Amino acid sequence: MAINLQKGQRVSLDDSLQMALVGLGWDVNQFETGGSYDLDASAFMLGANDKLIVDSDFVFYNNLSARNGAVVHKGDNLTGEGEGDDEVIIINFNKIPDEIQKIAICVTIHDPTNRLTFGQVSNAFVRVAKVSSEFDLVGEDQLRFDLGEEFSIETALLVCEIYRYNGAWKFSAVGAGYSGGLQALVDKYQ
Amino acid sequence: MAVNLQKGQRVTLDNSMKLALVGLGWQTNQYDGVDFDLDASAFLLGANGKCMRDEDFIFYGNLSSRNNAVVHQGDEVKGGDGNSDDEQIIIDFTKIPPEVEKIAVCVSIYDAENNHQNFGQVSSAYIRVAKLAGEFDTVGEDQIRFDLAEEFSIETALVICEIYRHNGEWKFNAVAQGYQGGLATIVRNYGLQC
Numbered sequence: 052m053a054i055n056l057q058k059g060q061r062v063s064l065d066d067s068l069q070m071a072l073v074g075l076g077w078d079v080n081q082f083e084t085g086g087s088y089d090l091d092a093s094a095f096m097l098g099a100n101d102k103l104i105v106d107s108d109f110v111f112y113n114n115l116s117a118r119n120g121a122v123v124h125k126g127d128n129l130t131g132e133g134e135g136d137d138e139v140i141i142i143n144f145n146k147i148p149d150e151i152q153k154i155a156i157c158v159t160i161h162d163p164t165n166r167l168t169f170g171q172v173s174n175a176f177v178r179v180a181k182v183s184s185e186f187d188l189v190g191e192d193q194l195r196f197d198l199g200e201e202f203s204i205e206t207a208l209l210v211c212e213i214y215r216y217n218g219a220w221k222f223s224a225v226g227a228g229y230s231g232g233l234q235a236l237v238d239k240y241q
Numbered sequence: 242m243a244v245n246l247q248k249g250q251r252v253t254l255d256n257s258m259k260l261a262l263v264g265l266g267w268q269t270n271q272y273d274g275v276d277f278d279l280d281a282s283a284f285l286l287g288a289n290g291k292c293m294r295d296e297d298f299i300f301y302g303n304l305s306s307r308n309n310a311v312v313h314q315g316d317e318v319k320g321g322d323g324n325s326d327d328e329q330i331i332i333d334f335t336k337i338p339p340e341v342e343k344i345a346v347c348v349s350i351y352d353a354e355n356n357h358q359n360f361g362q363v364s365s366a367y368i369r370v371a372k373l374a375g376e377f378d379t380v381g382e383d384q385i386r387f388d389l390a391e392e393f394s395i396e397t398a399l400v401i402c403e404i405y406r407h408n409g410e411w412k413f414n415a416v417a418q419g420y421q422g423g424l425a426t427i428v429r430n431y432g433l434q435c
Contacts, residue, residue: 058359058361059358059360059361059362059394060361061361061390061391062394201357205273209272216391221391223361224361225362227272227273227274228273
């Protein structure tokens with residue numbers, strides 16, 4: 052029984068959650084001149100200063116698994132075809148190193164010609180589901196955050212943060228857009 | 242010894258406070274978007290729980306009350322590093338007019354609705370109420386402290402605490418009630434027009 056969150060909302064995650072599936076989805080508006088669009092999910096495991104501790108804690112299409120397999124990216128969907136989740140990231144809470152305080156989940160537009168922005172992307176959402184193994188691609192939904200229609204020229208989104216607070220994990224529905232694509236986020240966290 | 246409070250907790254505190262400092266701090270916007278402008282305010286309330294006159298509402302537009310019982314030290318519009326006070330209100334209990342039975346301390350986000358902002362988005366935002374040793378003490382000894390972003394999320398205005406008279410002494414309740422609709426909602430709840 053998932054709860055639907057609004058931007059800014061913070062909720063505690065079920066403390067029995069050992070493994071979570073973070074599913075991200077979106078639709079690209081069909082007014083564009085055909086072709087498919089490549090949006091990429093990524094995750095940054097951050098220390099107390101909100102920065103990466105080691106480069107391999109940045110999980111994305113070219114680095115599918117962080118240390119210990121704490122965060123695993125299930126692969127790059129190049130066209131965005133299909134209903135439901137477009138890309139999936141699995142978080143294994145038991146394997147997250149103690150020094151990691153936060154995991155930032157992002158979606159960015161991979162578009163060398165700079166034609167596409169989040170202004171042309173709709174129905175972007177993130178869901179967190181409880182799964183018992185990394186082969187369970189459905190899970191039991193805990194929460195969902197629909198990002199809404201407020202973007203224009205942005206090419207990168209910080210969708211949500213999963214972070215420690217007082218010894219428990221919480222979810223913050225951030226929904227903040229940036230221009231500068233994935234590089235802008237890498238610069239922010241490095 | 243400061244009590245780190247959670248929403249809903251009521252605490253009865255040291256009633257020997259003559260001078261209190263309300264300190265509000267927050268970090269500049271860590272995400273893309275307009276800076277957060279948080280505002281501390283205080284309402285001097287009568288026995289009916291309402292604000293009896295406009296001048297008894299202390300905020301960025303009215304920095305001191307009658308007799309200087311409550312004095313706001315000035316408006317900060319963007320925030321700082323989240324580790325020290327960006328706005329402060331000083332309350333001198335010895336100068337509070339006799340018909341004032343209660344003082345409500347509030348925090349709100351300026352123009353939150355237009356900027357699509359709420360407390361869940363503000364990093365390192367806190368409010369503290371400290372007992373001051375004298376008029377030259379600017380730090381005080383924390384009595385209560387709230388982490389605003391973790392205890393509130395989609396709200397845009399909060400009544401943090403009420404300091405009230407009881408049997409000739411001042412007592413303290415951590416109300417921690419949040420509202421959407423910004424400072425205007427709280428102003429109207431306390432009986433003023435806006």
